[in-house]
Amino acid sequence: MHYHDYDDLISNNARWAGEKLEKNPDYFQNISQDQKPPFLYVGCSDSRVPIDTYTQTEPGEIFIHRNIANQVSLTDMNFLSVLEYAVEVLQVRHVVVCGHYACGGVTAAYENSARGLTENWTTPIKDIIRSHRKELEAIPHESDRLDRLVELNVVVQVRHVFQVSAVERLIESGGYYPRIHGWVLDIRRGLIHDLDLPIDQWKEEGVVPSSYQPNFPNGTPGLPKVETR
Numbered sequence: 001m002h003y004h005d006y007d008d009l010i011s012n013n014a015r016w017a018g019e020k021l022e023k024n025p026d027y028f029q030n031i032s033q034d035q036k037p038p039f040l041y042v043g044c045s046d047s048r049v050p051i052d053t054y055t056q057t058e059p060g061e062i063f064i065h066r067n068i069a070n071q072v073s074l075t076d077m078n079f080l081s082v083l084e085y086a087v088e089v090l091q092v093r094h095v096v097v098c099g100h101y102a103c104g105g106v107t108a109a110y111e112n113s114a115r116g117l118t119e120n121w122t123t124p125i126k127d128i129i130r131s132h133r134k135e136l137e138a139i140p141h142e143s144d145r146l147d148r149l150v151e152l153n154v155v156v157q158v159r160h161v162f163q164v165s166a167v168e169r170l171i172e173s174g175g176y177y178p179r180i181h182g183w184v185l186d187i188r189r190g191l192i193h194d195l196d197l198p199i200d201q202w203k204e205e206g207v208v209p210s211s212y213q214p215n216f217p218n219g220t221p222g223l224p225k226v227e228t229r
């Protein structure tokens with residue numbers, strides 16, 4: 001792995017800005033006007049998962065919240081304010097919770113090796129391990145077990161998104177609401193896995209309002225059509 005020097009960051013930035021201006025002299029002027037990102041991304045702080053690189057998206061497209069092991073904590077004011085702003089003001093069309101294989105936070109919770117604040121932060125993952133013990137123990141190889149735990153962690157965090165009152169209110173309102181997705185980044189292959197979510201089961205449990213529809217083929221009702229670049 002080649003690491004850049006500190007000075008490289010500044011010189012890379014100047015070159016990148018110059019290249020952008022060469023292609024479009026108004027690029028930064030346009031960006032500075034406003035933001036209307038179609039996506040909210042909730043991911044892990046891990047340095048290997050910069051989602052705009054993986055998705056080839058530009059500044060202005062993805063509103064981002066990251067923390068260790070992509071936790072959706074219903075008591076985290078930082079996360080809750082990001083989510084509320086994203087759905088109520090920005091009206092993002094999609095909310096994506098994204099984990100990744102080889103996640104240090106998930107592994108630390110599994111191995112009970114986190115210390116200090118990280119240990120507190122990843123404690124909810126230990127609850128996921130306990131509540132899925134049978135399924136996890138049935139997986140013979142530890143690396144596969146950890147991969148599955150990463151997926152389960154994402155599914156549980158997506159479930160939490162539905163429990164945020166701002167999201168629930170919007171879905172029940174019958175107008176605009178965002179579609180909510182769970183992804184895992186397979187960092188060994190560079191690919192996104194779009195996970196199947198147990199939406200019907202969550203509806204039965206009352207976690208997801210019955211009016212929620214994960215897919216609208218013709219765009220999100222209640223919102224004007226997205227301008228494509």
Ligand SMILES: [Zn+2]
Pocket residue numbers: 044045046068069070100102103104105106
């Ligand atoms: Zn991670």
